[in-house]
Amino acid sequence: MKEHVHDAARRAREAAAVLALATRADKDAALIAMAEALVQSTGRILEANDADVAAARADGTPENVIDRLALDEGRVTSFAQGVRDVAALPDPVGEVVRGSTLPNGLELRQIRVPMGVIGMIYEGRPNVTADAAAICLKAGNASLLRGSRSAARSNAVIVEIMREAVAATGLPADVVQAISAEDRSTATHLMQARGLVDLVIPRGGAGLIRTVVEESTVPVIETGTGNVHVYVDADADLDMALDIVINSKTHRTSVCNAAESLLVHKAVADEFLPRVVAALREHGVVIHGDPAFMAVDPAVQAVTEEAYATEFLASEISARVVGSVDDAIAHIRRYSSGHTEAIVTRSLEAAHRFTRGVDSAAVMVNASTRFTDGGEFGFGAEIGISTQKLHARGPMGLQEMTTTTYIVTGDGQVR
Template sequence: MKDIVHDAARRARDAASVLALATRAQKDAALLAAADALVGATDRIVEANTADVEAARADGTPENVIDRLLLDADRVAAFAQGVRDVAALPDPIGEVVRGSTLPNGLRLQQVRVPMGVIGMIYEGRPNVTADAAAICLKAGSASLLRGSRSAQRSNLVIVDAMRDAIASSGLPADLVQAIPADDRSSVTHLMRARGLVDLVIPRGGAGLIRTVVEESTVPVIETGTGNVHVYVDAAADLDMALDIVLNAKTQRTSVCNAAESLLVHAAVAEEFLPRVTAALLDAGVTVHGDDRFQAVDGAVTTATEEDWEVEYLSMDIAARVVDSLDDAVAHIRRWSSGHTEAIVTADLDAARRFTLGVDSAAVMVNASTRFTDGGEFGFGAEIGISTQKLHARGPMGLPEMTTTTYVVTGEGHVR
């Protein structure tokens, strides 16, 4: 398996060195051809997917996981359109990030260039295959796609369709390669292929991400886990706070930018706690509260430290009264996964202190945490949301999939 993965990585490097010299027009033509090929292969994709779904059902996979795996003609058309949308985005390659003429006359330019070879390790949804391949190609890189074993048949048909289209457009098919998902060792070899692979991005559950982060020797961007907080300040508009809490918690619960914890300033607790507790319970949310919340309604269960830490991804919320903004910040610094926090306040200085005090990829002031998203931010395409501080933080679009090089031009300058 090591040879298979390393050979794929070497072919990817060679393909990437060709792509480094390609124009935007060539890349866009390849992407549009790939989108057409995906639509053309709809029947084959759905057929392979049916086999994946049947095997997953036979293994006793729960229906919510089956739903993520499932493809139909509409879903294929949607990710084919996603590939077209990536083609329509500006090319990040060649952007001059900064530049100046040095005192000695040397012209210095920092230019955006391709990353090279990007490994994606992901679970479940086969649409990630087409998304990731398209984003990497547009950003000038070859992709090594290691999806889940359960989606392997679907992924292979998607990759084959894209490879054929890319080759027919004149670029190397090896810009997009599937890594065998038969056994776990392919993940290990991919994330330890330092020197052959430039970047690995894990997308999936907390266990997968932790494994990759701890065992990879290839640089990793950590994505996803969101223990997201909403803090209702002493100076909050409480109607607005109620809207934001309900939206952040209930609009969609399975996503990383959904709220998992609610902190309420003591000064507004007497007025706000009954309202927010009733509204959450009415909406079907289980409230895991401290003693102040429990005193409001007998249906509130007791919160433990585990509730402060957990990412529920379900209709549950942890809830606590804090004595000050500083206490809210301290709670968040202690328990947050660093994804998104929100403050509801009319007080400008409270907003400033909260924004500077928490240490997360995104801070919402008087807005729902659900806005932390590449699409909402206008990036056009998103390959994940980084919760680490190195390289990229928050939603990642095309520029985050590139690196830079310094180009220095002189007329025989020596030191």
């Protein structure tokens, strides 16, 4: 298996060298061809995905995980459109980050260049296969895509379709490759292919991410879990707050930008708690609440420290009344995974204090947490949401998949 992975990486390096010289027109033509091929092959993709979903259900996989795995015509159309959106974006390669003329006359430019070969190790969610391939290609990188065994059939078909489309436009098919998920060792070999792979990005549950971060010898951009909070301030518009809480929690529960914890200022608790508890229960959400929430409805379960720290990825939420915006910030800094936090308030002072006080990749003011997404941010698609602080943070699009080089131009200067 090691040689299989390393051979794929070698071919990816050769393909990346060709891709580095490709024009924007070349890359965009390949992306448009990929998008069209995905739509035209929807039937093939759904047939493979049906088999993956059936196998997952037979294995007793929880429904929230099934939701991330399952595709339908709308989801295929959506990720194909994401590929088109990436094609429509400016090419980051060659962008001048900064430039100047030094006192000795040397002209200095720092420009964006491709990373080279990027490995993705991810769970479920076959849409990631298309998103990652598209972003890597546009940024001039070859991609090695190691999805989960549960989505093996779906991923294999999606990659095959994209490779055929890329090759038809004249670029090397090996700019997109799938790494087999039949053996767990392939993930290890990918994350330890130092010298062949330039960057590894894990995307999935906490266990997967921790394993890649701890065991990889290739540089890693860590995409974190989403223990996401919504704080309803004393000066909140409560109708707005209700809409934001419900959308953040129930729009799609199995994704990392769904709200997992609700904090409510004590000044509005008497009015807001009955409304939000009723609305959450109407949507089938199990509430793990403090005594104030439990007093509203006997169905509210007693909250625990574990619940406060949990990314449920399901119709569950932890809930607590706090005494101030500072109390909300302290709670978030203790339990948050650093993904997304939201405040609902009409107070500029409270909003400013909150956005400065929490330490997360994205902070929403009077907006749903579900907007933390590359597509929603106008990035076309995303390769993941980084919760680390080095190089990339938040939804990662094209620029985050590049590095830089310095071009220094002179007319004979010596030191």
